[in-house]
Amino acid sequence: MKRMQIGLIGCGTVGEGVARILMEQKELIKNRLGMELILKKVADTDTTKKRSVTFDKGVFTTDASEILNDPDIDVVVEMVGGTGFARKAILQALDSGKHVVTANKKLLALEGNTLFAKAARNSVTIAYEASVGGCMPVIKTLRENLVANHISAMTGILNGTCNYILSEITRLGLSFDEALSQAQQKGFAEADPTLDIEGFDAAHKLAIISAIAYGMEIDFEGVYVEGISRIEPLDILYADQFGYRIKLLAISKNHEDAIEARVHPAMIPVDSLLSQVGGSVNALSIFGDCTGEMMLYGHGAGMMPTASAVVADLADIARDIKREDGGRLPALGYPASNIRRIPVLPISEIRTHYYFRISAADQPGVLSKVSGVLARYNISIMSVHQKERHASDAVPLVFMTHKAKEADVRQALAEIRALPEIGSDPVLIRIEDPGTNGRDESQNKTGQPSASCL
Template sequence: MKRMQIGLIGCGTVGEGVARILLGQQKLLRDRLGMELVLKKVADTDTQRKRSVTFDEGVFTTDASEILSDPEIDVVVEMVGGVGFAKDVIQRAIQAGKHVVTANKKLLALDGNSLFAEAAAKGVTIAYEASVGGCMPIIKTLRENLVANRITAMTGILNGTCNYILSEITRLGLSFEEALGQAQAKGFAEADPTLDIEGFDAAHKLAILAAIAFGMEIDFEGVYVEGISRIEAMDILYADQFGYRIKLLAIAKNHGDRVEARIHPAMIPTDCLLSQVNGSLNAVSVYGDAVEEMMLYGHGAGMMPTASAVVADLADIARDMGRSDGSRLPALGYLSGSIRRIPVMPISEIRTHYYFRVAAADRPGVLSRVSGILGQHNISIMSVHQKERHVSDAVPLVFMTHRAREADMCRALEEIRALPEVCRDPVLIRIEDPSANGRP
C-alpha cells in the first residue's frame, strides 16, 4: 500500500488533535483513502506539555529543520500560527517540494497571494480548510460544491468568542465585561482577547472567503472591521423588543465591478437562521444563483473539530498524490489567470438600515432637533422609541431608519453628538436581513 509521510510542526492544542487522529484512526483512513498516512516526525519546542498522545522513539523533536530537510516527508503540517516563523516554515517546505497544510488564517489573509503563487510555481499544494470555520467545510464547499454558481453574497458568524459573549449577554443580561470574563474562564477567549473582540480574527477569515467566492485576490486591507466591545446589554434588550438579535457578522456581497467586505455588529431578525446560532458555534450562509441560499453550521474552533479539517486536507492531498497531473484544484478555486483585482467598497458607500441610540437630556424639542438633522442628511426614520430613564436625567431615544448611506449616517451622527442635550456618544448598530442577500 502506498504511504504518505507527514511532518507536523507545532504540537499545541490543534497539533495534538491532528496527531491523535492520525495515530488513532489509521485503519479508517487506510480504508477510505487506499493509502497509509504516516506521522513520521513531530516538532515542537515545548517538551514539558502533557499531551494525550504518545509518540514512538525518534518521532518527537525540538528542531523543525529535521522535518523540512527530510526528503522522505511528503507533507508539512504547520500548526505554529502567527506570521513570522510560520511563514518561514511554509516557504521552506514549498522550496523543498513538500505540500503544506495549515490553519493559519492570519498568515493567509496577509500573505496568501504570494504563498499560493510560490506553491503553484513549485507544483505543490497549500491546503487550508481549517483556517476558516473549524470543522465547517466552507472552503471545500465554495471551491468544489458550488463551482457551478455565481456567488452573490455571504453572511456569517466567524468568531466563536464574540458569538459566545453576545449569546450570554442576550441569555443572562450580563454586562460585556462579565460575559468576556466568563468566556475567558471557559477557554473561549484569550487572556488578551483583542484579536477576537475587535473583529480582526473574523476579518482574516472573510478576506479568504471573499477571494474564493468572487475570484479575486485576497484583500485583507480592504475589509472594514468593527468589533463588539461597545455593545451594551441595553442595546441587546432593545433589539430583542424589536424582533432582532445582535451578532458580529461577516458580510461579503458581489456587485460585479466591486465587492463589499465588512465585519461589524449587526441586528438580524429573530426568524433568521443565523440569529439562532448561539454559544461558540460558527455559521455561514452562502447565496448562489443556482442553489439560492445554503448554510453551514458547526464548531469554528477547538482541538478536535479543527484537527478534523486538517486531516481532511491531508486526505485530499493523499488522493491527489496518486494523480499524474498534480492537484485537482487551484488554491483559490480559480485558474490563476482568471483571478482579478476587484476593489472593495469603502464602508462609507454601503446602504443599509440602522439602529441608533441617543442618551439625551429630558427637555422639550430634543426629538425634533435630532429628527431634523436626520432629514437634512436624507435619512428617513422608520420608527422612534423613547425608553425609560437610565442615568441622571438622560433619556434613551432609540431610532430605526429606512435604508440610508453610511456616509450620510456618520455625518448626521457627528451633528447629533454635538448637540448640547446629548449626554453620551450615540450608539450605532447596522441592521441586516441575510435573507435579502441574494440580491447584491
C-alpha cells in the same frame, strides 16, 4: 501500498488533535484512501506539556528543521500560527517541494496571494480548509461543490468567541466584561482576546472566502472591521423588543464591478436561521444562483473539529499523490490567470438600515433637533423610542431607520454628538436581513412604517 509521510510543526491544541487523529484513526484512514498516512515527525518547543498522545521514540523533536530538511517528508502541517516563524517555515517547505497544510487564517489573509503563487510555481499544494469555519467544509464547498454557481452574497458568524459573548449577554443580561470573563474561563476566549472581539479574526476569514467566491485576489486591507466591545445589555434589550438578535456578522456581497466586505455587529431578524446560532458555534449562509440560499453550521474552533478539517486536507493531498496528478485544484478555486483585482467598496458607500441609541438630556425639543439633523442628511426614520431616565438626567433615544448611506449616517451622528444636549457618543448598529440577499426593503418587518415614541 503507497505511503505519505507527514511532518507536524506545532503540537499545541489543534496540532495535538491532528496527531491523535492520525494515530488513532490510522486504519480507518488507510482503508478509505487506500494509502497510509505516516506521522514521521512532530516538532514543538514545549517539552513539558502533558499531551493525550504518546509518540514513538525519535518522532518528537524541538527542532523544526528536522522536518523541513527531511527529503522523505511529503507534507508539512503548520500549526504554529502567526506571521513570523510560520511564514518562514511554509516558504522553506514550498521551496523544498513539500506540500503544506495550515489553519493559519491570519497569514493567508495577509500573504496568501504570495504564498499561493509560490506553491503553484513549485507544483505543490497549500491546503487550508481549517482556516475558515473549523470543521465546516467552507473552502471545499466554495471551490468544489458550488463551482457551477454565481455567488451573490455570503453572510456568516465566523468567530465563536464573539458569538458566545453576545449569546450570554442576550441569555443572562451579563455586561460585556462579565460575558468575556466567562468565555475566558471556559476556554472560548484567549487571555488577550483582541483579535476576536475587535473583529479581526472574522475579517481574516472573510477576506479568504471572498477571494474564493468571486475569483479575486485576497484583499484583507479592504475589509471594514468593527468589534463588539461597545455592545451593551440595553442594546440587546432593544433589539429583542424590535424582533432582532445582535450578532457579529461577516458580510460579503458581489456587485460585479466591486464587492462589499465588512465585519461588524448587526441586528438580524429573530426568525432568520443565523439568529438561532448560539454559543461558540459558527455558521455561514451562501447565496448561489443555482442553489439559492444554503447554510453551513458547525464548530468553528476546538481541538478535534479543527483537526478533522486538517486531516481532510491531508487526505486530499494523499489522493492527488496517489494519482500522481497534484495541483488538481487551484488554491483559490480559479486558475491564476483568471484571478482578478476587484475593488472592495469603502464602508462609506454601503446602504443599509440602522439602529441608533443616543443619550440625551431630558429637555423639550431634543427629539426635534435630532430628527432635524437626520432629515438634513436624507435619513428616513422608521421608528423612534424613548425610555424613562434612570440614574442620570439623560434618557436613551432609540431610532430605527430606513435604508441610508453610511457616509450620510456618519456625518449626521457627528453633528448630533456636537449638540449640547447629547451626553455621549451615539451607538450605531447596522441592521441586516440575511434572507433578503441584499434586496432593497423600504418597509419594516411588519410591512408598514412604525412609530412608537415618547
